[in-house]
Amino acid sequence: MKKLDNINTKILQLLTEDSRRSYQEIADTVNLSRSAVNKRINQMIDDGTIKRFTIEHTLEKAYSILLIKSDGCNCDIIFDKLCSIKEDFIFESLYGSVDSIARIATIEHCRLYEIKNMLMQMAEVEEVKTLPVMATHVKRSKK
Template identity: 25%
Template sequence: MTEIDDVDRQLLRMLREDGRRTFSEMAPAVGLSVAAVKRRVDRLRDSGVIMGFTVQVDHAKLGRGIEAFVELSYTGTTPVGEIVRTAYEVPEVQAVYTIAGDPDALVHVRVRDIEHLQQVIDGLRRAGQVTGTKTLMVLGSWTRDA
């Protein structure tokens, strides 16, 4: 486990807000030199705390403004790889979480509208050894910064 301090947390927050932010922009905000900020970010990358830099997408502007989680239950003998494959092949699926207990998986989807959501759920129900589904619509979201 990598130890991080408040300055590291500030750097992580700033990079999450804008992954293209420069060391020169971040240095005055945390009270360090540009070289010190670079060393800290390099250390966070080298230790695996920062796994990469990415872009945030406004899915609504891409026509996928509805977000939901679908719980999937499978027959008791279904291997985890099959559970992941079932959902992975569906383009609307953003992530698949295999979980302990009932249900077996939680699938994050983004769709155009309710009719599209129904089509995706129907497709998931027909895939693999799915024995049941439950859908949870996202009304809003919040993410904790590092």
């Protein structure tokens, strides 16, 4: 990785803010042509300055886990019901003491209670436990 000049630093800043930003928009901001920006970004990829382009979603911020025990129904029914909520969520069917887990992008207790009650009104749902996540630790393997 080589030392960054002011323009590459600005390009990195813009991409960090929005990795989907168009090369033309970056070019307009740093007063270069689109092809010059393309060349600089490709060089930063080649020399390892840029390792990957990624997104940030709300589930990396504050979220809660719902543990859902059902009567053995197809979990798609529960997923379909959860699709009516406004919050982003990830839903997974499980095998074990609970049948599904939902990571919901909220830690607001009142909202969790509303979602829990909505699910508990379903004949197929036996129990819902809500667990607001206080901290997340991630270990990623080197590639």
